[in-house]
Amino acid sequence: MHIPDGILPAQVCAAGYAITGLATWYSLRQINRRPDPTAEIPKASLLTAAFFVASSIYIPVPPASVHLILNGLLGVMLGYFAFPAILIGLFFQALVIGHGGITTLGVNAAMMGIPAMLAYHIFQSRNTLGKVLTEPTRTGLFAFLGGTLGLGIAALIFLALIIFNIPAELDAGAERAAILALSIAHVPLALIEGLFTAMLVLFVRRVKPELLEG
Amino acid sequence: MRLNLVLAFALIGAGWGLPLLAHGVELEHRQVSSVEIVARFDSGEPMAQAQVLVYAAGNPSEVWQQGTTDDQGRFSFVPDATLPGNWEVMVRQAGHGAIATIPVGAAPAAPANGSEPDMTPGVEVGSAPNSLISPSTTLSPVQRGITIGSVIWGLIGTGLFFARGKR
Incomplete structure (x- = not known):
């Protein structure tokens, strides 16, 4: 789902960098307001490594094959650390694995990072919106929603970005059909990532519940 | 991809x-x-x-x-x-x-x-x-493996460094 170099026009890439700059500034300011800004860095750093590797893991969804993104999971687990973590992870992916690109780093970071922040807020709302549910179900359900919607919203942004930027020389109908097929292939992936997020959160809740408080 | x-x-x-x-x-x-x-x-x-x-x-x-x-x-x-x-x-x-x-x-x-x-x-x-x-097409599989390993170790090392200060 990473957008490579040379697909988007320059204005869109510049706008992506502008949005990413703003979001990074906002995240870092939120982090800096905490009593101990460095306390979460070990967790963030390890999950950045997981994010970096995840895009090399392919899941065949016929007829296409998609790879893990884990942006919803990072949002749920890391809160405001998710955006810088995704930005760093994407930078190394573009440089080392060749997923995405340097010119589209801003667009990709905004596309995956902003849904991650939404996923964090979805997960945090479990204590207000999910009051009727009992405790393990509540945490599990909202972690699932965070993981699924984080990826789902990112896939929708991808769809919109690509469909509104089809170059005039291409056969627009065929390209649109291919884009839709690829986006539909992300629905099972979103469910898989949601389940994975819920499993991880429930495991952490049993083993080290203070990690979920952030 | x-x-x-x-x-x-x-x-x-x-x-x-x-x-x-x-x-x-x-x-x-x-x-x-x-x-x-x-x-x-x-x-x-x-x-x-x-x-x-x-x-x-x-x-x-x-x-x-x-x-x-x-x-x-x-x-x-x-x-x-x-x-x-x-x-x-x-x-x-x-x-x-x-x-x-x-x-x-x-x-x-x-x-x-x-x-x-x-x-x-x-x-x-x-x-x-x-x-x-495609910058990585010029790397051999070994070079790429070492690069990926270094990145992962860098991230884990950062985690370990900050974890150590708190205990």
Whole structure:
């Protein structure tokens, strides 16, 4: 789902960098307001490594094959650390694995990072919106929603970005059909990532519940 | 998803063959040099039915030829030997794609009229992977493994460093 170099026009890439700059500034300011800004860095750093590797893991969804993104999971687990973590992870992916690109780093970071922040807020709302549910179900359900919607919203942004930027020389109908097929292939992936997020959160809740408080 | 463009080049000597004449049907054949590209995703599967745009050298704004890859991700075209320079081939499908630059050499003088075919290639092509588009294609698997390992270790090390200060 990473957008490579040379697909988007320059204005869109510049706008992506502008949005990413703003979001990074906002995240870092939120982090800096905490009593101990460095306390979460070990967790963030390890999950950045997981994010970096995840895009090399392919899941065949016929007829296409998609790879893990884990942006919803990072949002749920890391809160405001998710955006810088995704930005760093994407930078190394573009440089080392060749997923995405340097010119589209801003667009990709905004596309995956902003849904991650939404996923964090979805997960945090479990204590207000999910009051009727009992405790393990509540945490599990909202972690699932965070993981699924984080990826789902990112896939929708991808769809919109690509469909509104089809170059005039291409056969627009065929390209649109291919884009839709690829986006539909992300629905099972979103469910898989949601389940994975819920499993991880429930495991952490049993083993080290203070990690979920952030 | 990154995409590997593997370029295979068919180099066949150019030259006019023998015309075959019979009952008003005229068949002429001529061997020309064509360029074949193979588009694959980095997961190894071919990029089937992807759209291909070919841009002639010196005219990057106008599409010279357009087509789609077959089910094996292959597409071939015959570059115009009178337009030497760097030709560009763009392959795109659903927001994934890559650009390859293919140098096409200048055509030599027309082959001499003789019974033996002139074996001088009319078009010289070579491959130059576009380093801006896919930087990691230049790395060997070992180099890439070491790089990925270093990145992961850097992130884990950062985690360990900050974890140590708090205990």
